Amino acid sequence: MIWSKKIFILNFGLFLIWLIDRLFKWLAVSVWQEDSFIVISGFWQTKLFKNYYLSFNIPLNYPANLIIILPVFLIVVFFLIRAYQAKNLWLISSLSFIGLGALSNLIDRWRYGYVIDFINLNFGLSSQASFNLADLLIFIGISLTLIYFFLKKNQVDKK
Numbered sequence: 001m002i003w004s005k006k007i008f009i010l011n012f013g014l015f016l017i018w019l020i021d022r023l024f025k026w027l028a029v030s031v032w033q034e035d036s037f038i039v040i041s042g043f044w045q046t047k048l049f050k051n052y053y054l055s056f057n058i059p060l061n062y063p064a065n066l067i068i069i070l071p072v073f074l075i076v077v078f079f080l081i082r083a084y085q086a087k088n089l090w091l092i093s094s095l096s097f098i099g100l101g102a103l104s105n106l107i108d109r110w111r112y113g114y115v116i117d118f119i120n121l122n123f124g125l126s127s128q129a130s131f132n133l134a135d136l137l138i139f140i141g142i143s144l145t146l147i148y149f150f151l152k153k154n155q156v157d158k159k
Contacts, residue, residue: 021133097141
């Protein structure tokens with residue numbers, strides 16, 4: 001498949017996931033509000049959770065958290081541009097996942113002062129995780145980036 005087709009399919013797919021994330025966030029804030037919908041009883045439900053903190057509940061509120069998030073986002077964009085210039089599809093993919101996820105969460109922080117989480121998983125007595133599709137994009141992007149550099153390091157070590 002030619003380069004431009006691969007890039008188009010990648011960008012279109014990621015944009016659709018980003019739109020779905022934005023749609024579910026809008027539903028959580030505007031329609032569901034305090035209601036919850038059970039997807040898998042005792043394990044998975046959708047419910048609005050207002051996340052004022054950074055990842056892993058690091059207690060840093062808005063607008064102070066933007067001082068950390070915005071430069072990191074700009075660094076990702078810088079390296080994404082470099083990946084496009086190098087035509088490195090793996091890095092373009094992984095950094096696009098990170099960038100779109102971060103952009104969606106940044107929009108939430110600017111608009112509401114918190115990130116809208118709507119996926120709630122229950123892992124037992126008191127263990128619960130709340131997140132959104134943007135968080136999944138970021139996680140997948142970071143994982144792909146780590147795999148890329150691990151594989152690249154192994155190739156260099158073999159030479």
